[in-house]
Amino acid sequence: MVRNVELSGYKVPTPIQRYCIPAINMGHDVIAVAQTGSGKTAAYLIPILNKLMGKAKKLAAPRPGIDTPVRAEPLVVIVCPSRELAV
Ligand SMILES: Nc1ncnc2c1ncn2[C@@H]1O[C@H](COP(=O)(O)OP(=O)(O)OP(=O)(O)O)[C@@H](O)[C@H]1O
Numbered sequence: 001m002v003r004n005v006e007l008s009g010y011k012v013p014t015p016i017q018r019y020c021i022p023a024i025n026m027g028h029d030v031i032a033v034a035q036t037g038s039g040k041t042a043a044y045l046i047p048i049l050n051k052l053m054g055k056a057k058k059l060a061a062p063r064p065g066i067d068t069p070v071r072a073e074p075l076v077v078i079v080c081p082s083r084e085l086a087v
Contacts, residue, residue: 001050014039021047048076 013021016034023030024047034040052075080086 001046001053005046010042014043016040017043017046020044024048025050044078052076 017039020030020032020043
């Protein structure tokens, strides 16, 4: 995960990321407010992706002919205040 963040060109976390990423990694719920362009998206997506990595089997939907029990369920809900931010 850290390597991929570095490959994205992110060398230093923004202030909102510095506070949010450790808190989310510890399992806390977070409500954060910061101005546009301050890096809020990565502040929640980096720890979310970190938690989801390695859980592909759990995320996979059941498929016909495959005996291994797998299930599909939402693990993350991201709420946006407008349609434009969601697309
Ligand atoms: N740690 C970082 N280092 C360098 N660039 C970053 C970092 N975090 C985010 N960025 C870049 O800064 C830009 C703005 O980030 P982003 O759009 O995620 O901010 P935001 O706060 O979510 O904005 P908005 O309020 O519009 O949703 C993007 O191009 C993003 O790739």
